[in-house]
Amino acid sequence: MSPEFARDGTLAAIAEMLKSGITCFCDRPLYPEETLRTAHEQGMRAVVGMPVTEAPSPWAKNAAESLTRSLSLRDKYKGNPLVSTAFAPDTANSLSDQTFGRLVTLADELDACIMLDLHRSLGEIAECVSAHGMRPIERLGALGLLTPALNAVHMVHLTAADMSLVQRTGISITLRPQLDLKFSQVLAPIAEFAAVGVRLGLGSGGALIQDLWTEIKLAALLTTPWDALHAATRGGAAVLGLEGEVGSLEAGKWADLCCVDLSGPGTQPVNNPLERLVFSGGRDLISDVWVAGRQLLSGGELTRLDWPEVAARSAVWASRMNLRGG
Secondary structure (H helix, E strand, C coil), X not given: CCHHHHHHHHHHHHHHHHHCCCCEEEECCCCHHHHHHHHHHHCCEEEEEEEECCCCCCCCCCHXXXXXXXXXXXXXXXXXXXXXXXXXXXXXXXXXXXXXXXXXXXXHHHCXXXXXXXXXXXXHHHHHHHHHCCCHHHHHHHCCXXXXXXXXXXXXXXXXXXHHXXXXXXXXXXXXXXXXHHHCCCCCCHHHHHHCCCCEEECCCCCCCCCHHHHHHXXXXXXXXXHHHHHHCHHHHHHCCCCCCCCCCCCCCCCCEEEECCCCHHHCCCXXXXXXXXXXXXXXXXXXXXXXXXXXXXXXXXXXXXXXXXXXXXXXXXXXXXXXXX
16 A cells, blocks of 8 residues: 555545545545545545554554644645545554543544444454453443544444443444445444434445445335435535535535436336435436536536546556555
8 A cells, every 4th residue: 555556546436436426425544645635636525534543554653643643634624625634543442541532632622523433343342341341332431432523433233221322422323334244244223323313324435345325225225215315415414524514405505416317217217206216326327416516527427537547547556466466
């Protein structure tokens, strides 16, 4: 992995997302500055998680440097209308109490979002109980992280007590149904979350799993078409702290929108537009996309991103990885 690889990967991902009708994405990359710069250059809206790690990484040598670099990068893009940042430790087990304490203080002072994987696997939970004598969500609560500023990703394995903490503290959750099915063979209790009013967003991405429309269908099968569509739009904006700027078509919000063509045979008859959109929608039906009023996809064609060039560089990277055996 290198900054150049990260940039080219971000360009390819932006092309795929625009073709799918996505106007805003969230990522937790190893090279956050490259992702921020690339998204801004392409006119794409993004919230980029800045890694906070104890161990050395491409981003920083230790937790102190992680936070210092994160603050510098946050200041650099402060007030930018398209791209913003959040703090992104890996899991509830990945940082010491001291580092989490410093992170809570900074997030409070800056009114910043914190995002991390939480209760994704039984192994993660067992490790936390062994090391700290409590479940991951309990540890975060004891450290002061369970606030509306926390966006917990996955949240698959929950007890009744865990669910009560989620509801009482107002944290938000980003659902990843496809990844959870692939790696854990279990889904988060989506219907229960929706029933008690938890702020829900939908995420996609990962190796060969990049289709938000499939995530929407899976969520709809477990809740309702409206709940699933809400999680992919207004809910997604809310979990990223952007509900005042995007997520719905209202006066005073940015013009981030996409056009979906329901006139084809695969979506007929359109007797229930909501159900047709949710259960028959897909990237092949997206015709146009605008971000902040700028058209980035017109008639299915990218207007700003040079796809042939990006595809050529992707092929070069694929060849290099094959030569290295991975």
